[in-house]
Amino acid sequence: MGSFDIKQERRDLYTGRVGRFDVVDVPPMRFLMADGSGDPNTSEDYGRVIEALYTTSYAVRAVAKVGLGRVHTVGPLEGLWYAEDPGVFTARDKDAWSWTMMIWQPEWVTADMVVSAVEKVRAAKPAVAVDRVSLEEFAEGPAVQTLHVGPYDAEGPVIARMHEEVIPGHGLTASGHHHEIYLSDARRTEPARLRTMLRQPVARVAEQ
Template sequence: MGTIDVKRELRGLYGGKVGWFDVVEIPTMHFLMADGSGDPNTSEDYRAVLEALYTTSYAVRAICKTDLGRPHTVGPLEGLWYADDLGVFTARAKEAWRWTMMIWQPEWVTADMVATAVGKVTTTKPAVAVDHIRFEEFSEGTAVQTLHVGPYDAEGPVIARMHDEIIPGRGMVASGHHHEIYLSDARRTDPARLRTILRQPVRSAGE
């Protein structure tokens, strides 16, 4: 069996074109998740959450490969971003942000497998904050999304256009949390070349 890569298997959800806003249907998917708040550039909790998510995801991958013979590529980091006032996102007022960071898991991953992975991480890397982690189904349904290429701090105008022009122009309203999918490794990529999916769940304005 070949290695499963969610970016390849679900190209329509993990790809796009700059300046083009697609309406997509998101199936129910499974994720490792962890919550927090504050500026991701300065928050120690944010760093701890990312370390826990990646370490646990790689431990799950090892179990899938060894026990099931079903290898997969660890999915990209994704984030749900929310606040009482959505204006903080276009204003980039990061101290007011709340977030749920998450990494996709294949459909054959079970809660027991995740618990085993967490146990292994706890034993081998006790400093990793796996107590932050939970394993959940996530259903978004209909969403509008686009590809942004460039620094994260340049996303504001694109998000504003999505909310103020694109979504109402298609007879829809925002429903659910702003969702970002980080297709590039920010540690190794020039900020001008960072590729990020910007997604907003929506519903019909008549509902």
């Protein structure tokens, strides 16, 4: 049995095209999640959260492989970004950002398996902040998304177009947190080649 890869199984949610905005319906999915705030480029807390998420995700994968004989590819890092003033995103005022970082988990991973994985990490790597991580279901629903290729700081005009032109043009309004899916490893990819899915949950204007 091959490794289950959510990026391949749900290409409608994890692939896109630059300049094309797709309307998708995202089903409830489960993630390891951790919250925080501040500039992700300078916040030590952000680094601790990312380390905890990845370490726990790989531990969960190992537990599932041993316990169930099922193997999955650890999903990409994803982030929900929010603030009292949404304008801080187009202005790139990162100190005012709050975030929930997360990594997808397959449906066969149980809460008990996550507890077992956390215990293993805590015993082997006590400095990792596994207490920050929890398994949660996230129901996103209808959303507009597009692929951005380039530096994270160049996302502003794309996000602005999504909110000011594309979403209203479909008779929709933004509903929920801005969502980013990081398809590239920023440690190994030059900024101009970074691939990021930009997603915004939406609702029909009449539903508000």
